[in-house]
Every structure is written in structure tokens, then in C-alpha cells.
Amino acid sequence: MASLSPEALMKFTRGISVRQIRLSCGLVLFAYLVSHFLNHALGNISMEALADGVYFHTLFWQFLPVAILFYAAALVHAGLGLWALYERRQFRWKAIEPLQLVLGLSIPALIITHIAGVRLGQTLFGHEKLYPQVLFAYWIVWPYKIWLMLAVMTVAWVHGCIGLYFWLRMKAFYKNAAPFLLAAAVLVPALAMLGLYQAGRTVVDNDSKEWRAENLSPRQVGTQAEQAVLKSIEDYFLIGYLGLLGFVMLARGVRAINERRAGMVSLSYGNGKTVRVPKGLSVLEASLRNNVPHASVCGGRARCSTCRIRVIGDCASLPEPSKREAFVLNRVGAGADPAIRLACQLRPETDLSFFQIFLPQITAATLRTSSPSRIGEERYLVSMFVDMRGSTRLAEKRLPFDTVFIVNRFLGAVSQAVMECGGQPNQFVGDGQLALFGLGTDPQTACRQALKAASLIAANIDELNQFLSHDLQEPIRFGIGIHGGEVIIGDIGYRDHMVFTALGDAVNVAARLQDMTKSLACEAVISEEVRVTGGLAADSLPQHEVTIRGRAEPMIVRAVTDAKTLSALVNELNAIAA
Template sequence: MTALSREQLTTFLRGISLRQVRLVSGVVLFAYLVSHFLNHALGNISLEALASGVYLHTAFWQFLPVTILFYTACLVHTALGIWALYERRQFRWKAIEPLQLALGLSIPMLIIAHIIGVRLGQTLFGHEKLYPQILFLYWIWAPWRIWMMLAVMTIAWVHGCIGLYLWLRMRSFYKRAAPFLLAAAVLIPTLSMLGFYQSGRMVIDSDSDEWRAETQTTRQIGTRAEAQALDRITDYFLFGYFGLIGVALLARGARAINERRRGMINLSYGNGRTVRVPKGLSVLEASLRNNVPHASVCGGRARCSTCRIRIIGDYSDLPKPSQREAFVLGRVGTSDPSIRLACQLRPPADLSFFQLFLPHTSADGHESNPTRVGQERYLVSLFVDMRGSTQLAEKRLPFDTVFIVNRFLGAVSQAVIESGGRPNQFVGDGMLALFGLACSRQEACRQVLRAAALIAVNVDELNKFLEHDLREPIRFGIGINGGEVIVGDIGYRDHMVFTALGDPVNVAARLQDMTKVLACEVVVSDEVRATAGLAEDALPEQEVTIRGRNEPMIVRIVADARMLPALVNDEQSAAA
């Protein structure tokens, strides 16, 4: 292994956080749960279908590498759950998060007897406990276990779904995928429980001396002495698990006592409010403990930057940002050392700061008019401007001018909507439209080119409608650019507007201005041309300098926007 590869491996391993380990282990366990539930669902067909399914299920999960991965995930996820119980200093978060923690900690104590009875019984004594044996035990020998099984199925499924929700909720595709995910989250456990019930009824109906002699042999279910040995092992595991939880709770108490002995510090919020808290709390935990509103979309997991604060005064004695905190601050382009994440910063001494994102609260402290907090995603921006509106206004009555401008913006908006985009901001006689809110990058780039052509067609129709009132036809300029932007609600209180912010939007506006100099209707960034799949020689190329940027930019010139659909359709036909 070369020095470079070792360095890359070291950097990769250091970049792995506990949150990522918890996520990966949780996904592995949830995959097992889905597989097990689908196997249960086969009980709605027949016991034979159930038996066939379990062979496929066990063949995959007992394949040695998969088995090692699965049991490692079990141990790691359980250990991280106990660690989360110790580490969490504040439980006044959204109710869904402590609920997830409580459900997760209850799963091992409910499922351990089943795991030891089936898996460890096979390993130690060679038992073959498959569905006929397990269903006999639950439905005939010990019916009370039915309710325990249904309870653990529900708890494990809810815990996994909450984890997936907290992971996926800020992803760009989540809004589109949510209805399908909800359908799966309801159907899979429902079919599984119905299958468990139906197969249990089949076992009851099949119960006979001959059936028991075939399915309940000593080789399959073991002897009484072996069952007692497995029960003792189960008790040891339970005692050990409860002991670990007890150690975590005792450690929490010892930490609280130690923090108070180490002293208290003052946190000043820059608005006249000061709270006194023990050393060791993060700024966000201190805010929540003292009922101080503090923005935090991700719940203090360093997955967003909404809890950012700016330190007032000297910050040289503060602990350096962790790798995760530095990563998040780097993603939002923050290099100022006075800006920190409140959920990660644990000040060792008195601290003064102010919040960069104030939470929207009403007078009684409850949230009012919740907003969509910004998320980073790829969008294509189209900026269109009406030419000559100033001269138009000089020679007309104000209301006549407003009428014409509104008709122009209406024609443009209609073209944008029909092409799959979203009219976003109206600035005088211009408009910003966004593409890609609900489709792929390539489709967004193709939609925006079709929209530019349709704008030209709609403006032509408008010119014909107003030809008796206009000395000159309405002309326009369009700038198109794509890239990663921040989308969210911007504004103040009841005056919030959903929009996009970022350099790609500004560049689209600059490209629209260049249509005047380049004497064309549309200027498209080469990045949009390439993503849309247009050939390099499809449109004339031009290197331009964008105001505010050091590097020149390659753009494509479109003299007549009406020819764009033909180019897009030709490329789609060639690809097909």
C-alpha cells in the first residue's frame, strides 16, 4: 500500500462519525427486519409458502460475511443506543427523538429470548426451530408470547421508521417519495402481522399427534435440559443489558455532580438574557434546558447549520471545532473562527454570543407559521426581462403600462408552468423561474430550454394581440444557468417567500443582461447545455466574463429561442 493510499484511508477513517456508524448499522438491521416481515407475510398464503420463504431468508442472512455484518450491526447499534442514553444531557427535544431512543433501548430486552432460543439453540445444540416449531410454541404451548411478539414487531418497526425519517426528511427527494414510503411503512407490518396470525391459525388446525411427532421432535426443539440452559443464558444477557443501562444512568449522575463541582458558567445571548449552566453543556443544550428558543432543524446532530452562533469577544480559548462541526461549517462556506455550531460547542468559561438564525416564535413562545428551512440542491434558474419597459412607461398612462407588463409576465409564467418549472420572483418587468424542484438534473435542463422557446411563442402571440397599441413589438432577454443553490423560505415573520439563493442564480441574471450586448434572445451556460444532452456544436459558443467572478465562463448563444425544442427533441431521439 502506497503512502498516498494509506493517507487517504486514514483520512477516510477519521472522517467517520458515530452518527454515520449508527446510521449504517441501523440500515443493516432495518433491512433484516424488512426481510423477516416479508417472510411473515407469506403466512397469508400457506405454511408451505412460509417454509419456502424462511429457507431463502436464512440462506442469505446466515451466509458468513452477511452474518458477521448483521451481528456486528446488532452489537454496535445496541452499544450506541446505551451511549446515546449517557451522552444526551437534554431530553426537551422534539418528542419523536426521545421516543425513538426509548423504543430502541427496549428492543434487546424483548427480543433476546427469541434470538437465543432460535439462533444460539441451533449453534450450541443443533436445534432446527423453524416456523412450525416457533408457531407451536407461541400459539399452543405459550400463547402469552404472541402479544410479546406483536409488541416487539411494532416497536422495532416504529423505531426503524423514525430513524429513516430523521435521516431522509431533509433530502431533496423525500417530499416526492414520502407517500410511497408511508404506504410501505403501513403495508409491510400489517401484512406481516396478518401472516403471523394466519399461520398460527393453520398450526392450531393442523395440531395432531401425527403432526407433533413430525415437527416437535427432540432433534428439532431440544430437550428440557437444553431449554433450561438457554433460559439461563437469556437471564445472563438480560442482567448484563440491564446492568449496562444502569451503568449509563449512574455515569450520567456522576457526570452531573462532577460538572457542578467544576463550576458554573454564564452564557449571554447578546439580547440582554443570560443563563447560568454547568460546564460541559453545549450551547444548544443550555438553551433548551433554560427554555431559550434556539433554531435547530436537525435536533442537535450537526446535520444542519441553523443553530449557528457568532461569538462576541475573544474566542481563542474555546475548544477547536470537531471534524463533524468543521465539515458542516465548511459546507456553508464559513471560515470565520468566531462562528460555531451551538450543538457542538461546549464552552469551558463564560461566553457571549448571538444567534445567526432566530427561531420564529409567537408571544407565548410557541412556534407560529413554521417555515421551510434552506436545503442545498441542484436547480436551473431562468431569468427573463422585458426590454424597453422604461420607454413604454414614458409614453403611456401608468395603468396601461401595468396592464402590458402583467400580460407579459403572464405569458412568461404560463410558458414556465407548462414546461414543468415554477415562477418564483417577480422583479419589476422581470421574473426568476426555477426548474428541477421535482425532477432530475437532465430533465430540468431540457425543461428550461423548452420554456425559453415557449416564452418566445407566447410573446409573439401577445405582440399580435397588442399590435394596435404598441409602436414596437415587445422584446425580451433570457439568461439560463444551473448549479447548487440554497432553497428555502426567506423573509420576516408573515412575509416569507420561498426562493433560491446562490451564485448560479446571480449568474443567470448576469447572462440575461448579456443578451443586450450579444444581440440574442437567450444566453445559456455551457453546463446547462451539456446536462441537457445537446451536442457541442448545437449552439454557438462564447467565452464571457461575469461581473464579480475571476474566471471567464463558457456560454451558448441562442439568437432565436424558437429553435430550441428541435435541438432538445433531436437529442432525445438520438438517445432513444
């Protein structure tokens, strides 16, 4: 098997950051949590069902490769939680984020009693503590521990659900899946806790000398000396963990003192607003610390680009973008411009002047009341850019009102074709238009709708040319670029001037393909992504390998000399599907 080249390895790892590692580890731990909770829920059936469930649960999670993965994920996730506490410069994020951090940091302190009593007892002394032994200890010997167990179950589950929410909320399927996810988030822990209650009552009802002799032997629960050792481990762990938390907080204080000694930097927002902050803060953190509104759909996680800023002046003194920042900027076609940076990642060491590319429009109130698609949602869309050729020459020889009339007729012909085919006219930029397909359909249908719309646009422009034949020295010509991919859709703008649009690499590429119709002497350029997803045959359209500005690798596209021919290709596909 051929090994990965350094270039391929760099490409694979450039989008990975600490947050991605923390998410991956968290998913492993949440999978364990779900498995354990479902095991607890079997207590609603019988103690025998609990015993069968724990057999298969341990069989899987104690399988050596899985166990290594689980314990590695637990250690890394806990370590990154401490790092997040140290790294966070302020706590003025939305309340759910510091809540998630506090809950996560409390889990080790709450769970150590259970780990020491069950897992370490088995590893160090060979104890065979299963549900009867644990429930006897929690319900009869130390009744307060049942409340500790319920607390850690609640804390761990809420912490995991918050993490899943932040990960899934921008996915295309989240809006439809949210009710089912909410039902699972409520039912799974409720059934688990009810199962423990039912099993605990069974243990209490069966308590007798005979039951204790059978279930509480030294082989199962250990001797008093062994229990004392486990209790000492528990106490030392708590002391060490609390000391570690104190050390992190002390390190935060030392860092804050050092940053102030190192000096302050001035951040000028380009609108007259200037703040002074210690070196080391990101621009987004500085905005939040000083109550300066700053757009950030993903909450500063470098998963979107809405916090982007354009630096004014010399960029030579700026620190180099991290791998994650470079990955996001390349995704939106801004990687080649050193003046474009992510505010959540840029930590300036000198005074900085900039302006926000996306003005802030999302407040806590709108976040609670707006639908996810209006705030920001990640999904697959097909973007179509249509541009009118020669509008500058057209304006030179006509009165302004005549020019506007012709351009409006052109945009009307384009919009009519887009809407008839199921698309949505989105942005009008001069004599050009961005149209979106797939807001309510699957990717294949969206691709075919865009191809059908391109052919109908060509037919509508032909009719417009015939209508204006006496007024035009030459017919109206146009260029169309079509590309599909994952984009962020949402409201962009300021106050009352908001527009719904799409942002992302797929939109930028569609604009580049529209420009390319000039050099390829054709009416439309379609990406290979749209051809494949739409189901067109490989030999249906001429193929070209082109270089796209802002992309390192060449791209395969299909040139369409006469856009009207696309109608026959789409009709043929629809007939086959029917």
C-alpha cells in the same frame, strides 16, 4: 488498482459522523426486518409457504459475508444507541425523538428470548427450530410469549420507521412517496402479524401425539438440560443489559456533577438574552434546555445549517469544528469563516456571545400544520443570480425616484423572462435578483429553462435599453451566474416577515459566478454541472477553469459573451428531444 491518497480518503470521510454510521447500520437491520416480516406474511398462505420462505431468508442472511455485516451492524447500532442515551444532555426535543430512543433501547431486552431460543439453540446445540416448533412453544406451552413477539415486532418496526422518516423527510421525492411509504409501513407489519396468527392456528389445530412426535424431537427443540442452559443465557443477558443501562445513567449523573464542578459558561444571544449552562452542552442544547427558540430543521443532526450562529468577538478559544460540522459549513460556503458555527455541534468552554443567523420560525404547531416544502426540503434546483451593472454611477446622476424607476424596470424585465421560462423570481437584493428553476420539474428541464431565461433576459434588456435610450448615457449592462445542485428550500424569516427561498452551496456558487462575469468580460457564466445536466455539447461554449471563493478545488465553467445565443442552443436541444 490504485490506492486512495490520504487527501482523497479525507475528502471521502469528512462528511461521515456517528449519525451516518448509525443510519447505515439501521438500514441493514431494517432490511432484515422487512425480509423477516414478509416471511411471516407467508403464513396467510400455508405452512408450506412459510417453510419455503424461511429457507430463502436464512440462505441469504446466513451467507457468511452477509451474516458478518448483519451482526456487525446490530452490535454497532446497539452500542451507538447506548452512546446516544449517554450523549443526550436533555430530552426536550419533539416527542418522537425520545420515543425512538426508548423503543430502540427496549428491543434487546424484548428480543433476547427469541434469539436465545432459536438462534443460540441452533449455534450451540444444533437445534432445528423453525416455525412449527416456535409457534407451538408460543401458542401452546407459553401463550404469553406470542404477545411478547407481537410487542417486539411493533417496537422494532416503529423504531425503524421513525429513523427512516427522519432520514427521508428532507429528500426531494419524500412528499410524493409519503403515501406509498405510509401504506407499506401499515400493511407489512399487519400482514406479518396476521400470517403468524394463521400459522399459529394451524399448529393448534394439528396438535396431536403424532404431530408432536414428528416436530418436537430433542433434535429439533433440545433436551431439558439444553433448554436450561439457554434460559440461563437469557437471564444473564437481561441482567447484564439492564446493568449496562444503569451504568450509562450513572455515567450521565457523574458527568453532570463533573460539569457543574468544572464551571458554568454564559451564552449571550445578542438580543439581551443570556443563559448560564454547564460546560459541555452544545449551544443548541443550551437553547432548548432554557426554552430559547432556536431554528433547527434537521433536529440537531448536523444535516442542515439552519441552526448556524455567528460568534461575536474572538474565535480563538472555540474548539475546532468536527469533521461533520466542517463538512456542512463547507457545503454552504461558510467553512472559511471561523465566526460561523453550527449551534448543534459547538460546545463552548468559555463565555460566548453570538447571534442566530436564521431566526426561529418553526414551532411544534407549525411543524404539524405546515407542508414539508415550507418547513425545509432538500432537492435539486438551478439557481440564477442576475445583477445590474453600474447602478451606483446611475444613482449619482439621477434623482432617487428616477433611479428606483430604472432599477424596477430592470428587475421587471428579468422577472418576466424568468416566469415565461418556468422559473420563479425569488429574492430581490438591491439591483440584483435570485431566480429558482426546478421547483416543479426535473433537473434537465430546470437547466434548460434557466438557459432559455438567460437569453430572454438579454433580449428584454435590449428592449429596455432602446426604450430608455434618450435617458441613459450608456446602456444597462448585466451579469448572470447559473449553477445547479442540492439545496434546502423553505420559509426563512421572523414572524410575519417570512420569505420562501433556497439555501445551500449551489446558491452561493451561482452568486460567485455572477461576480465572475466581470473578470471574464461576458454576460453569463454557466457551471459545467448545468451544461452537462442540460445536455449542451462540450464544444458549444468556451471553457474556463476558475477558483471559487470558499471552495478548495477549482471549478469548470462556461463563459457566454452574448447571452442571447443560448436560445438557439436550447431550441436545438428541444428539437432533438421532440
